[in-house]
Amino acid sequence: MEDMLEDTVLVNLRINGRLHELEIPAHKSLLDLLREDLNLTGTHMGCMTGHCGACTVSIDGRVAKSCITLAATLGRAKITTIEGLTQDDGTLSALQQAFWDNAGFQCGYCAPGMLLCTVELLETNPDPSDADIDTALAGNLCRCTGYQSIRRAVKAAITTTKEGAPQAAE
Ligand code: FES
Numbered sequence: 001m002e003d004m005l006e007d008t009v010l011v012n013l014r015i016n017g018r019l020h021e022l023e024i025p026a027h028k029s030l031l032d033l034l035r036e037d038l039n040l041t042g043t044h045m046g047c048m049t050g051h052c053g054a055c056t057v058s059i060d061g062r063v064a065k066s067c068i069t070l071a072a073t074l075g076r077a078k079i080t081t082i083e084g085l086t087q088d089d090g091t092l093s094a095l096q097q098a099f100w101d102n103a104g105f106q107c108g109y110c111a112p113g114m115l116l117c118t119v120e121l122l123e124t125n126p127d128p129s130d131a132d133i134d135t136a137l138a139g140n141l142c143r144c145t146g147y148q149s150i151r152r153a154v155k156a157a158i159t160t161t162k163e164g165a166p167q168a169a170e
């Protein structure tokens, strides 16, 4: 048992565009790898059981809960964390700005899941209905109960994308 816990696996992860060759203990979660080893603390630790969404990242273009993902299983995956959503010059993306402008961030604990799930939604459905937005974000708990503000922020981001300028959403 002790030997098993000490096993390591070599992976080559591209995280937010940067290649990391890492020797990872077989039992280490992606969440712990990001926070403890790579200092990417924007990915939050919540329930640790896959229920709250605070630890959400994107793995090869699909959202995933990093607390229940073993890092050693990821091989050569491309991972985007919330830190990877900013623009190249470090300023906020249109989506992040829309959250900021529409009170989509209160404490911000749910932000990783809310933002990354919205990115995935808008890649496949650029004009979602309210029901589509609610379904896409359903796996994320907002402890501040800011669901209305978050939906308003998503709609503002859609308007910004369509019209090229920030707009207040309905
Ligand atoms: S911390 Fe991963 S889903 Fe809650």
Ligand code: FES
Binding pocket: 104, 105, 106, 107, 108, 109, 110, 111, 141, 142, 143, 144, 145, 146
């Ligand atoms: S803004 Fe606080 S948990 Fe959602």
